[in-house]
Amino acid sequence: MQFRSPGVIAITIVFLLVESLLAWALYGYSRHPGPFGYAEAEPRLMYGKFAHVIGPGKSRYAPSQYLFMDVETGKLKKLYDLFTRTAMSFDRDKGKVFSLQIINDQIMTCELNGQQLCTPKCTSGPQCENIKVAVTTAQRNENWWALAVVSMAFAFAYYWKVWRPASNQHQSPREA
Numbered sequence: 001m002q003f004r005s006p007g008v009i010a011i012t013i014v015f016l017l018v019e020s021l022l023a024w025a026l027y028g029y030s031r032h033p034g035p036f037g038y039a040e041a042e043p044r045l046m047y048g049k050f051a052h053v054i055g056p057g058k059s060r061y062a063p064s065q066y067l068f069m070d071v072e073t074g075k076l077k078k079l080y081d082l083f084t085r086t087a088m089s090f091d092r093d094k095g096k097v098f099s100l101q102i103i104n105d106q107i108m109t110c111e112l113n114g115q116q117l118c119t120p121k122c123t124s125g126p127q128c129e130n131i132k133v134a135v136t137t138a139q140r141n142e143n144w145w146a147l148a149v150v151s152m153a154f155a156f157a158y159y160w161k162v163w164r165p166a167s168n169q170h171q172s173p174r175e176a
Contacts, residue, residue, distance in 0.1 A: 008162050015158040022151045033136040039129040043103045047071040050094055055079065066107070071097060078109050082135065083128050085116040086110075103128055 034115035038086030056064045070077055083106045093112060101109040103125060110118040122128040 011158070011161055014057055015154065018154050019151060022147055022154070025147055025152065034129065034133045036129060036132045038103055038106075038132055038163075039126045041103050041125045042129075043101050044123075046077075046100045046102050047097055048077065048100050049097050050078075051076065052094075063106075068098070068100065077105075079105055081107050081118070083121050083131060084110070085121060088116050096128050 046068075048070055050066065051069050052067040054065035054067055063080040064086070066079050066081070068077050068079055069075070079100070079102060083103065096112060098117075099111040100107055101120070106128065107118060108120040108122070108128075109116060122131055
């Protein structure tokens with residue numbers, strides 16, 4: 001077998017490196033996620049003054065992020081709403097003190113003036129751990145398909161550059 005250009009060996013090495021990195025990433029995504037530490041954690045009550053919405057979730061699996069100031073310590077704390085169904089907008093209640101039930105950095109329930117505004121998706125640490133594992137697995141499955149598509153694109157580009165039939169550009173034109 002004869003290569004068509006001197007740069008083919010370099011292209012082949014780059015292709016093999018990229019494909020190796022993609023295979024390594026796919027292997028890393030295929031492993032079971034966790035543990036995340038929610039199974040051992042106990043829900044606790046926190047009174048927090050709502051400061052700011054950092055960002056809504058950008059995909060169906062990404063939780064929204066909120067910034068609360070802990071009333072007891074005065075420190076800012078970033079919390080997520082992965083374990084709650086939120087039926088309200090924190091923007092209109094900026095500066096008000098919420099009663100939050102949290103587990104690690106996740107909001108489970110929230111109340112304002114005795115009115116419950118958030119309902120929990122889980123009630124114990126092990127249930128919350130299962131939700132986090134399911135969400136992380138779904139995220140990894142989406143990423144796996146994206147990496148597989150990129151891998152196929154690289155394989156096609158490699159085929160196009162190295163193994164397609166040589167064009168007739170190097171032949172001298174015939175004069176009639």
